[in-house]
Amino acid sequence: MQSLYHxxxxxxxxxxxxxxxxxxxxxxxxxSSPLTDEPGTNPExxxxxxxATCLNATLRINEANRHEPVDAAVRVRVxxxxxxxxxxxxxxxxxxxxxxxxxxxxxxxxxxxxxxxVAKLVGPSANVTIExxxxxxxxx
Amino acid sequence: MQSLYHxxxxxxxxxxxxxxxxxxxxxxxxxSSPLTDEPGTNPExxxxxxxATCLNATLRINEANRHEPVDAAVRVRVxxxxxxxxxxxxxxxxxxxxxxxxxxxxxxxxxxxxxxxVAKLVGPSANVTIExxxxxxxxx
Numbered sequence: 591m592q593s594l595y596h597x598x599x600x601x602x603x604x605x606x607x608x609x610x611x612x613x614x615x616x617x618x619x620x621x622s623s624p625l626t627d628e629p630g631t632n633p634e635x636x637x638x639x640x641x642a643t644c645l646n647a648t649l650r651i652n653e654a655n656r657h658e659p660v661d662a663a664v665r666v667r668v669x670x671x672x673x674x675x676x677x678x679x680x681x682x683x684x685x686x687x688x689x690x691x692x693x694x695x696x697x698x699x700x701x702x703x704x705x706x707x708v709a710k711l712v713g714p715s716a717n718v719t720i721e722x723x724x725x726x727x728x729x730x
Numbered sequence: 731m732q733s734l735y736h737x738x739x740x741x742x743x744x745x746x747x748x749x750x751x752x753x754x755x756x757x758x759x760x761x762s763s764p765l766t767d768e769p770g771t772n773p774e775x776x777x778x779x780x781x782a783t784c785l786n787a788t789l790r791i792n793e794a795n796r797h798e799p800v801d802a803a804v805r806v807r808v809x810x811x812x813x814x815x816x817x818x819x820x821x822x823x824x825x826x827x828x829x830x831x832x833x834x835x836x837x838x839x840x841x842x843x844x845x846x847x848v849a850k851l852v853g854p855s856a857n858v859t860i861e862x863x864x865x866x867x868x869x870x
Binding site for chain 1: 735737742744751756757761763765774776780782783784785786787788805809810812813817818819844845850852857869
């Protein structure tokens with residue numbers, strides 16, 4: 591494996607606490623359990639942000655490379671629920687390509703799923719779904 | 731699935747741009763490609779932070795529940811490399827439990843891997859490894 595980029599991140603506190611990128615001026619984020627009222631982000635938001643960012647970046651790079659309208663937007667809902675052991679997350683990504691017809695939108699999404707590193711990591715899980723939508727589901 | 735917590739996150743810009751939690755006062759993060767000099771976090775850091783935070787929180791909850799020393803720390807190295815199509819990420823998590831002997835540390839880690847939602851999502855990938863260490867690898 592020839593690494594093109596690497597980063598180190600860490601958590602030494604659990605929740606609540608701090609998670610950080612261990613490089614000079616690296617990101618540092620307060621984190622907390624979503625089951626409490628304490629301020630901070632949490633693993634649910636972080637993995638959702640990773641998928642939304644990576645999938646949308648991949649979609650938009652592919653659109654630009656193919657000289658198509660660069661219109662992609664991705665929203666991810668993350669749910670936390672009990673599991674047989676501990677908890678489990680469910681990720682549902684909605685992909686919106688308003689300037690593409692259904693057929694070309696499906697082709698762009700299929701290509702992005704094959705190229706997006708985060709989709710490759712989490713996509714095989716039965717808890718993860720990625721769906722093309724005409725508009726984002728009303729948030730609740 | 732009975733959801734105990736849910737959150738919505740989104741990216742509408744690709745990289746560079748912004749990824750955000752779509753709730754009042756939700757987290758908003760500048761994001762950029764790690765292959766450029768632009769400021770911002772990136773999908774590599776976000777998925778690494780998700781794993782480090784979730785796995786360490788799980789370890790520490792289990793330690794506390796078992797009345798053991800709450801000593802866990804997790805560091806994750808994320809590498810980006812070419813893949814057959816697009817890019818791929820490699821995640822290597824180092825788990826440090828300084829107040830546990832090897833046998834009890836292995837048991838704590840095995841339990842945490844079965845319970846941590848993010849480890850369940852990414853752990854099955856051949857690109858993801860989780861290792862017990864006596865000290866964190868020197869960063870480079």
